[in-house]
Amino acid sequence: MKFFKLYCYFLTILVYLSHESLGATFVYRHKIVGGYSADDDYQFPYQASLRDTLMEKHFCGAFVLTERWLGTAGHCTSKRKATGIIIVVGASIYSKDQGVRHTVLSIAVHPDFDPKILRNDISMIKTETFIDFTPTVKPVKMLAMPPKPDAIVFVSGFGRTSSGTIPDTLQWIKMKTVTFEHCVAAMTKQNKDRIFETNVCAIPTDTVEGGACMGDSGGPLVQDDGSLIGLVSWGVPCGQGMPDIFTKVSAYKDWIDSVIDFPTVAEYHDEDDDDEGDDLLLDDRDLNDYDFMKNWSDTISE
Numbered sequence: 001m002k003f004f005k006l007y008c009y010f011l012t013i014l015v016y017l018s019h020e021s022l023g024a025t026f027v028y029r030h031k032i033v034g035g036y037s038a039d040d041d042y043q044f045p046y047q048a049s050l051r052d053t054l055m056e057k058h059f060c061g062a063f064v065l066t067e068r069w070l071g072t073a074g075h076c077t078s079k080r081k082a083t084g085i086i087i088v089v090g091a092s093i094y095s096k097d098q099g100v101r102h103t104v105l106s107i108a109v110h111p112d113f114d115p116k117i118l119r120n121d122i123s124m125i126k127t128e129t130f131i132d133f134t135p136t137v138k139p140v141k142m143l144a145m146p147p148k149p150d151a152i153v154f155v156s157g158f159g160r161t162s163s164g165t166i167p168d169t170l171q172w173i174k175m176k177t178v179t180f181e182h183c184v185a186a187m188t189k190q191n192k193d194r195i196f197e198t199n200v201c202a203i204p205t206d207t208v209e210g211g212a213c214m215g216d217s218g219g220p221l222v223q224d225d226g227s228l229i230g231l232v233s234w235g236v237p238c239g240q241g242m243p244d245i246f247t248k249v250s251a252y253k254d255w256i257d258s259v260i261d262f263p264t265v266a267e268y269h270d271e272d273d274d275d276e277g278d279d280l281l282l283d284d285r286d287l288n289d290y291d292f293m294k295n296w297s298d299t300i301s302e
Contacts, residue, residue, distance in 0.1 A: 038170040041092045044156045046140035046220060046228075047170060049088040049099075050076060050125075056086060058166070061157040061219025063228060064089060064139045067130045068105075069260050072218030073231055073247065074113035074121045082107050087127060090137040092170040094158055100137070102127040108259045110252070117194045121233040121247045123218075124259045140220060142228045142249045142256070146200075151177045152224045153202055155232060155244070159215025166215065173211065175202040175221075175244070177229075183243045188236055198251040200230040201243040213238035221246045 038044055048062040048070055060076035070087060077085070082104040091099030109123040131137060147153070156172040183201030184192050195201065200221065204211055212219070212232045221230035230246030249256070 037167070038092045038156065038172060041090060041098070041136040043092070044170060044172065044220075045090070045136050045138040047089075047092075047156055049091065049094075049158055050218065051086045051088060053084050053086050058094065058158050058215060060215070060217045061159070061232065062087065062125065063220040063231070064131060064137065065124075065142070065256075066139055066260065067133070068126050070125045070127070071228075071231060071249070071256070072123055072125060073233055074109050074123045075115055075118060075233075076218040077107045077123045077125065078109050078113060078115060080107070085125070087125065089131060090134065093168060094166070094170075095168050100132070102129055102131060104128065110255060118234050118245075119194075119196055120198065120252075122231065122249075122252055122255075124256065140222065140226065140228045142253075143223065144253055145250050146248060147177050147223060147229045149177055149179045149182075151229075152205070153177055153221055153229060154224070155202070155212050155216065155219065155221045155246075157212065157216030157219040157232065159213055159217075159219075160238075174205050175211065176205050177202050178243055183245075186243055188242065191236065194234075195245060198248050199233065200246040200248045202230075202246065203243050211235060211238070211244040 046064045048064055049058050050060040050062050050072060051058050060072055062070045062072035062076075064070055085104045085107075087102040087104065088099040089102070105126045105128040107123060107125055110120040112120045113122070114120065133139070153175050154172055155175060156170060158167065158170055160166055178186075178201050180195070180197060180199075180201070183199075184195050186203075187195060202211075202221065212235060214237070216232045217234075219232045220228050221232065222228050228249055230248050233245050233247045235244040236242045
């Protein structure tokens with residue numbers, strides 16, 4: 001047993017060093033560096049925490065869209081089964097038994113997601129039970145068009161802090177968007193080809209060394225009116241003065257609408273147990289998802 005633990009320890013060190021040796025090579029973003037603690041459970045009511053079912057350990061962020069659907073990054077879910085994820089909503093303190101837990105019914109990863117370069121890094125998660133909206137749990141509206149450069153935005157998450165520890169309180173940081181050209185020019189040579197027009201790039205406004213990192217992946221990036229413009233995808237670790245890269249939700253509007261509008265929640269009922277006369281039964285609350293267009297915003301912050 002001691003030999004096995006020692007082996008695991010050295011294996012962990014080896015993996016860590018292999019990533020460090022890549023220097024500026026991109027890594028998954030999972031934490032907020034140089035940010036602030038959320039005031040209470042009401043500040044980011046759309047924020048969700050994705051946790052593994054075995055230990056309930058947080059591994060990614062997410063955001064509430066409807067009573068059954070949440071959005072997150074593709075790399076957060078592409079290698080996980082629905083049964084291996086617990087969703088926690090309505091919580092700003094990690095250690096306390098806060099929030100409401102939901103199990104996962106299904107996962108929809110973008111069909112063109114490329115895990116090697118994190119292109120089309122977006123996925124949708126459907127809960128088995130309805131998410132009750134309260135003052136601390138609310139859906140976020142999504143911006144239906146690209147944000148303008150220099151727009152003030154905010155990213156939130158339970159990722160690691162600048163001290164390298166997992167924060168007990170939900171963290172957030174103020175940032176501003178930059179142009180595609182600025183983003184590519186400011187990025188390391190190894191990563192310039194990993195930035196696409198379907199990304200949003202942002203830099204911190206109050207500090208040079210700040211931004212998202214390990215644990216924040218999949219979490220929301222919102223403009224100052226609260227509309228979602230992106231989700232945390234990747235960056236150079238961590239808070240090194242280079243832009244953070246987010247998946248631009250407006251670029252995936254058609255795909256998001258198609259996933260949510262598809263009646264996967266419907267059940268076919270046949271009292272006679274034959275192949276004829278089946279009726280499509282929908283819960284009244286499921287119909288809310290079919291009116292999803294109201295969740296898109298056309299208001300762009302200056």
